[in-house]
Amino acid sequence: MGGERKYTETAYKRSILLSSFRSAAASVVLYSRRLGCLSRDPPPGIEEFIESVGQVNTLISAARTYPLFILKTLKRNLWTQFNEACDKSFAFVQREINKSLEDPEAQSLISHIMAGENLTSAEMYSNVSEITLASGDTTSNWAHFILWELCHRPSLQEKVYEEIMSVVGKDEEISYSTLDQLKYTTGFLKEILRLHPPIYIGGRTLKHGGVISGYQIPPQTTVAVAMYALGRDPNVYKDPEEIKPERWIPSSEERDVVNPFAFVPFGWGQRSCIGRRIAMANVQLLLVELLRRFQLTSETKELHLESRLSLSPRHPIHLKLTPRK
Numbered sequence: 001m002g003g004e005r006k007y008t009e010t011a012y013k014r015s016i017l018l019s020s021f022r023s024a025a026a027s028v029v030l031y032s033r034r035l036g037c038l039s040r041d042p043p044p045g046i047e048e049f050i051e052s053v054g055q056v057n058t059l060i061s062a063a064r065t066y067p068l069f070i071l072k073t074l075k076r077n078l079w080t081q082f083n084e085a086c087d088k089s090f091a092f093v094q095r096e097i098n099k100s101l102e103d104p105e106a107q108s109l110i111s112h113i114m115a116g117e118n119l120t121s122a123e124m125y126s127n128v129s130e131i132t133l134a135s136g137d138t139t140s141n142w143a144h145f146i147l148w149e150l151c152h153r154p155s156l157q158e159k160v161y162e163e164i165m166s167v168v169g170k171d172e173e174i175s176y177s178t179l180d181q182l183k184y185t186t187g188f189l190k191e192i193l194r195l196h197p198p199i200y201i202g203g204r205t206l207k208h209g210g211v212i213s214g215y216q217i218p219p220q221t222t223v224a225v226a227m228y229a230l231g232r233d234p235n236v237y238k239d240p241e242e243i244k245p246e247r248w249i250p251s252s253e254e255r256d257v258v259n260p261f262a263f264v265p266f267g268w269g270q271r272s273c274i275g276r277r278i279a280m281a282n283v284q285l286l287l288v289e290l291l292r293r294f295q296l297t298s299e300t301k302e303l304h305l306e307s308r309l310s311l312s313p314r315h316p317i318h319l320k321l322t323p324r325k
Contacts, residue, residue, distance in 0.1 A: 059078065109128075131275060138198040143286055160287065168292065183249050187245030194263060198265075294322060
């Protein structure tokens with residue numbers, strides 16, 4: 001029993017670490033400074049903030065299944081917990097925004113937004129808060145799925161490692177131009193998004209309606225796209241259950257991505273994810289720093305999923321890092 005508890009606690013801590021890694025990367029872009037998310041002794045409020053973001057993403061999945069009047073009456077406990085988690089998250093974000101605005105030398109996304117004068121102060125606070133919350137589970141869950149597949153596909157892990165060593169090397173500093181050269185690694189990351197999309201369903205309201213697959217859709221109808229099913233459709237992808245990074249490499253003979261709109265993990269159009277490039281660079285850096293130092297294995301035999309705000313592992317994986325010689 002004690003061993004099982006230790007196993008669970010260790011896996012939980014690694015889950016929190018991935019969330020902390022995501023928050024650390026987002027803070028550099030948003031606020032142009034590190035908040036101490038990955039510190040051994042994090043500053044006051046950091047751990048509570050990371051936990052509150054996770055709570056928001058968990059509770060919103062349950063809350064959105066009820067009409068608002070039901071939440072405020074028959075589900076008051078759920079409604080209260082959700083609001084408290086949101087208040088904690090928003091309060092922390094607003095404090096950090098205010099600190100950034102007080103620094104005239106800061107070169108951050110916030111300063112860039114305000115310099116453009118396209119958003120009011122209230123709109124800026126709202127948008128940055130939404131970016132922070134929206135990037136919560138999505139990137140960390142993507143990282144969970146990446147690590148799971150690497151652990152259970154050692155030949156793929158070795159190929160990714162070999163490319164990283166040939167492009168980056170053991171100790172060389174990483175740049176955006178370096179990351180752009182990791183074709184096989186990027187193809188692998190896209191394959192994980194195809195098979196395990198954190199945003200597993202996306203919707204759009206058709207203002208004027210239209211015809212889809214012969215069906216007349218009335219105006220103002222919300223249409224959902226099942227990303228999870230689309231990524232595994234044999235009519236769209238050859239051998240859809242297989243991970244083939246080559247299918248995303250333009251120069252590869254095995255490239256078989258024909259329709260670009262069959263793969264939209266970050267959405268599409270004007271409302272596509274503003275942080276998609278940050279998210280990709282985030283997980284690329286994670287892989288580079290992990291694989292050039294460690295070989296990854298896992299004692300977790302099965303991957304069970306659950307639907308929260310995003311597609312999530314029901315339990316964190318138990319990851320073993322073996323230093324490379």
